[in-house]
Amino acid sequence: MTLSRRLALASALLAPMLAPLALTIGAAPAAAQTQFTVQHALPLDSHTGAGAAAFKEAFERLTNGRFRVVPQRNDNEREMIESAQIGTIECLFTSTGPVGNFVPEVRIFDVPFLFRDTAHARGVLDSEIGQAVLARFPARGLMGVIWTENGFRHLTNSRREVNAPADLRGLKVRTMENQVHMRAFTTLGALPTPMAFSELVPALQQGTVDGQENPISVIVANNLNQVQRYMTLTNHVYSPSVMICNPDAVNRLNAADRAHFNEAARAAQKANRDRVTADEQSGVATLRSRGMTVVTQVDTAAFQTALAPAFAEWERTMDAATLRRIRDWRAN
């Protein structure tokens, strides 16, 4: 058989196989569900899982199933943000831990003792102050969709009961990859070690670090009581989280779907916050029943005084006017 005859035969054999393929590709856009992969850091049975699940339920229902949302767990928050930036995932929920490394303006919300309580934090984040910070995301190739939360962070450790700032001296504490938090722990005399959440449990098990800090919701959902004996309700910083998306994935939605998307994001925010509220009500009792020693009476003013040099620095390096607006904020 000549070469040209062989080629002709091969294409004749392949043609029937390629034809349906071309048809399938041609027909795809009309029939396809558009997939939104939404990553979040913690187990499905947690406040981050609750947010992702609520987004899925609402967005799929409102778009009559034309969109399919696939929640996925990824406990490396920096990696999730990078994935949304390059577009290998559509959306994610992350604490602000690593976000300031992408959108520096976010760091203002990571300042310790900035928010008086949960209502203050949620109110500021939902006000034009929070909106203005979300508006900084597109310049960094990201879309900041809506604020959610982890809650107020507390200290745990395996060495000793921490009652006063002096008890922190020399303690190796894992922090998030967040320069504001690291500065705070250095100022308190601890030795902060930044790492992704995915590395935390092995680091506690192996004794690479003595302690860590996280909200009750995170400590309960991840059974950190198995690797930490002491907890102190330091409330040292409110931990916001944020829904971030790949800008192209959202901008290509038509106006109606964009409205559904926004409504689904609000459903996620509500589910997330409701779950944090519930976890905070039951959390201390749960952790005590799992064997933790929990210090609930804390001299907050002593921690604030110990942080004075760091506060002075943030007044210089951050937007001092916005810091003041946040502190002065009151619900109408």
Ligand code: EAX
């Ligand atoms: O977002 O890294 C952390 O400590 C975060 O609080 C946790 O992963 C949930």
